[in-house]
Amino acid sequence: MTRKRDPFLLALDSIRRLLEQGAYAPGCPVVIIEESRRLRLSTTPVREALAWLCGEGLIERAPLGGYLAPRMDAALVRDRFAFRLHCLTASLDLAEAVQDRDEPVPSSAAPATRLAEHLARLVRGAGNQVLAEAFERVGRQLMPLAQAEHRILHDRDAEAASILQLADAGSMPTLRRALVAYHRRRIDAAPLLVLDVSAERPDVPAEDL
Secondary structure, rough: OOOOOOHHHHHHHHHHHHHHHOOOOOEEEHHHHHHHHHHOOOOHHHEEEHHHHHHHOOEOOOOOOOOEEEOHHHHHHHHHHHHHHHHHHHHHHHHOOOOOOOOOOOOOHHHHHHHHHHHHHHHHHHHHHHHHHHHHHHHHHHHHHHHHHHHHHHOHHHHHHHHHHHHHHHHHHHHHHHHHHHHHHHHHHHHHHHHHHHHHOOOOOOHHH
């Protein structure tokens, strides 16, 4: 007999996935009763999941109660990209002391996906758990911008492939310069990314209805 999945984890995984896909308009309410109907759950696990996601920085508490999809503005996006770059450069400083023991992502994945996995491995390999947790947190907060990046930065996959080649070559100074340029490009594009996310968002996937 198949064990029924925990309602809290079901709500948590579903809402987190939609947030990362940018399915909720920034600053708009995430209504508990609507989410419970969508997931065919009671309101309790949905409320618990939203509170948990609030702790992860993926949901905001509304001033008068309830929850909001995270608001976005250019200054916040700039700060998040700048902080992610700081995590990466700090990890590069530690990279010679700790070996990366994680398995690489398969080469069949898209370059942007492989780059994201490589950077996550690099930070984990620095051996600093707090740094790794901070990098993961800010990475999740930036995930709703992925489609906007794809639309605005048309060479994103080529850019990612180039950085992966530099990483394979093993030149830390060259890789550092490339990562600085990568993040500064997004910092400069922050107003356009926010505008794109505010104007366009994907429909809720059919499997989540």
